[in-house]
Amino acid sequence: MSHDPIDSLIYLREGAAGALEALMEAMQQVYGFEDESEAMSDFVAWSESIRRTITDEVALHDDGRREYSTGVPFSRPCKYRTTEPDEDGNEIPVVGELHVIMHPDGSPTTPPNNGMWAA
Incomplete structure (x- = not known):
């Protein structure tokens, strides 16, 4: 591409x-x-x-595009499992979210942190 x-x-x-x-x-x-x-x-x-x-x-x-000319979005949301401390200092499971900067060729094809593409 x-x-x-x-x-x-x-x-x-x-x-x-x-x-x-x-x-x-x-x-x-x-x-x-x-x-x-x-x-x-x-x-x-x-x-x-x-x-x-x-x-x-x-x-x-800038020509106003909202995605790359290849049709790939500039970034994609990714959800992944992680933990965070509660008020007692214990680690509790949560779902984290981050936005992955995409390359115009569509990479990365696999979300980081063993996550899943969201939306």
């Missing part, structure tokens, strides 16, 4: 946003929050600059 250059830009935008957010959260564990650390403040500024550059480039070519 062949996709077009706008699909590639959208995929970068969708993937970069989540990756940069996860990176910033991980870095906060090491360097503290933006208002606590000059280094973290610099990292946040660089991250925002990267995100803004990608977003601006996508906006220049």
Whole structure:
């Protein structure tokens, strides 16, 4: 399945946003929050600059599509079994949900965490 250059830009935008957010959260564990650390403040500024550059480039070519030219949605919801602690610290089973960023070629074809595609 062949996709077009706008699909590639959208995929970068969708993937970069989540990756940069996860990176910033991980870095906060090491360097503290933006208002606590000059280094973290610099990292946040660089991250925002990267995100803004990608977003601006996508906006220049945005044609209003709501899915890739291949018919694949930008993301798909996935439900999976996991646990979370209750007020006593015991792990209780719950159903977690996340949104998977899809590639224009339709991958991944299998949901993560042994989950199931929702909707």
